[in-house]
Amino acid sequence: MAKKERTDILYYKDIKAQKKKISFAIIFTVIISIFVLQLSKSQKDFIYVVPKIKNFEILNSNIGKYTLKNIVTKEEISNVKQINILNGSIFYNVPNGEYLVEGSYLGDSDEIDLIKEKDWEKVYLNLEGVSFSQLEERFLNILTLCLIGFNIYLYMNTRQKLPKKNILNFMFFLVTLKIFFGLRIDPSNNILIFVDFFVTRFLLFMLIFYCLKNIFPKRFKKLKKLIYFILAFIYLYNVVIGLIICSPQVLVYFLNGHITFLKIISFARKYIDLTRVLFFIFLITFMTYKNKIKRGNILSWIVLWITYFLLEFSKELFPRFENLGYFIDIMEIFCVYWALVFYTFKIYSRNVLRTILYSIVITLSYVSLFYFKNISQAAIVLGVFLLLDFYAVIINKIMAVEDKPIEEIYNRLCLIDNIKDFEKFLKKDLKKALPLEDVFVKILINKKEIYDYVEENPQDTNIIPTELLKNKNYDYAYKIGFNKNKEIALIFIKEGDEPLTIGEQNFLLDLSYKISNIINKLRLETLYKGLK
Structure with a gap:
């Protein structure tokens, strides 16, 4: 059996095995x-007491203080058990009767008279913590709608470069749905709370698995197994929390017989969450390839990592502003998703990135108007534009491509007058310029020749993923076009242990575009000779 056929069989067996594991789970x-x-x-x-806080993470614990009192004497009832769990408090072993439920949070307080006649009761208290006027509420919702609009705008401007079957297309709809839940709507709707919880966890799991498959260093096999073990534990406690959201009776069941397990879950949720796993996957990947960073870009990368660190650990660093936590989580997911899109498909547009920067900074600046009302609006606007320019310079430096090597390769290739030598020397130059394990260059004389190398020819992207290649030994292939003819050559890429940096990917894209006229000239000459 040929090596290519064995690779294809192993590839499809791997997909089948993954589907079986997901189905079993x-x-x-x-x-x-x-x-x-x-x-x-x-x-x-x-009695399950929950603060009615808009846009608040359902899993935040110790939010507010709660007491259960005798409705007549107003004295606190001391013979009932109480525990603060998730984002509320449970009073259990409470017989039927009349009670006064009180709660306080960030200087806000509320109380409710409760006649307990059922087996159990769920009570909501209006503890917003940070109150907004009706106009401010509308303005915050408008900001969220603007972020949804920016997200759709980015997708519309990049979808032509995303293969239709790629999972990132589906993740876009989940990201949009997650931002939609940022609208300040009824926080007591249990269906919306559960859907928000499910969408967030499902999206984060997909992002993590995508990173482990596509960007995580291949040589860290034992570390990857450890990450899978941690993810299995996170999956377990998320299932339990999902059941608690559906039915508070599950919470009381664990309180009565499995309190230690519940405390472990609460601790794990606080310190071992999906966003934190994603953060450390990126950190490990970055530290593995840090030697490839140019000295001039070190400061730029440090600034980006500080920003990511502040987003991820904002709850621990700024506990006073925990009401902003939900919005910060949205922005973190938003940034991670689009970073993966740009990195995976080698998409770079200054206009697109500028749109992202404006959406992030302007949104955060307007929200800060409500939380830091002592700062003048003029100072915030000035700070926003200074920050925009600062980040624009940083990202442009990271994405920059050196023109000199491209010109040198182009000039050498201009001297070649036959296809075989062109393919040979281009392969040699690419392996010399980039840390690649293997390269295969194929100039397509006939347009239909492409189907000898790919199972499907995507018309909406120049990057053909390994799933569509007949030879699975390569990670992806660049499809080179010239004018209206989009299939004049293919460059198959097999990356080494270290994936290409953004600058190296842009180098490949720019070189492919630059040499397309030479390739087209060689094709036409070959076709002309064939007619003689």
Whole structure:
């Protein structure tokens, strides 16, 4: 059996195995969930108190202080058990009767008279913490809608370079849906809370698996197994939390018999979350390839990493502004998603990146008007534009491509007058200029020749992923076009242990565009000779 055929068989076996694992995980989760929900149905005599805070992460613990009092004497009832869990508080072993439920959060307080007649009650208290006028509420919603608009605008300007079957297309809709949940709507709607929780976790798992497959260093096999183990644990506690959102009786079931397990989940949620795993995957990848960074770009990368660090650890660094946590999570997911799109498909447009910068900085600046009202509007606007220019310079430096090597390769290739020598010398120059394991160059005389090398010819992108290549030994292929003819040559790329940097990817793109006229000239000469 040929090496290519063996590679194809292994590739499709791997996809089939992954589908089986996902199917098993889903079936197992459904069975366990139904079993736990049935076990918890007998739980009763409790009151679940939840603060009615808009755009607040359902999993934040110790939000506010709560007391249960006798409605007549106004004295706190001391013979009931209480625990602050998730974003509220549970009073359990509470018999039916009349009670006064009180709560306070960030100087805000609320109380409600409750006549407990059912087995259990769920009570919402209006503890916003940071209050807004009706006009300010509308303005915050307009900002969120603007961010949704920016997200769609970016996708419309990049979708032609994304293969239709790539998973990043589906993730775009999840990112948009996540931003939509940033609208300040009813926080007591349990269906919306659960859908938000599910979409966020599903999206983060997809981002992590995508990073592990496409950018994480291949040589760290043991570390990757450790990450999968951590993800399995995170998946477990997210299933439990999802069940608690669906039915508070599940929470009381664990409180009565498995309190230690519940405390472990609460601790893990705080310190071992999906966004943190994603952060460390990027950090490990970056540290592995840090030697490839040019000295002039070190400061630029440091600034970007400080920004990412502030986004990820904002809750720990700025606990006073925890109401901003939900919005910051949205911005972090937004930035990570588009960074992956730009990196994976070698997309770089100064206008697109400027749009991202404006969306992030302007949105944050307007939100800061509500949280830092002692800062004048003029100072904020000035700071915004200074920050925009600063980041524009940094990103342009990182994305910059050196023109000199491209010109040298182009000038050498101009002297070649036959296709075989051209393919040979281009391969040699690419392996010399870039850290590649293998390169294969093929000039296509006939347009239909492309189907000898690809299973499908995507018309909307110049990057053909390995899934569409017949030879799975290569990571991807660049499709070179000239004028209206989009298929005049293919450059197959097999990266080494270290993937190409953004600058190296842009080098390949610019070189491909530069040499397209030479390739077209050689093709026409070959066709002309064939007619004689």
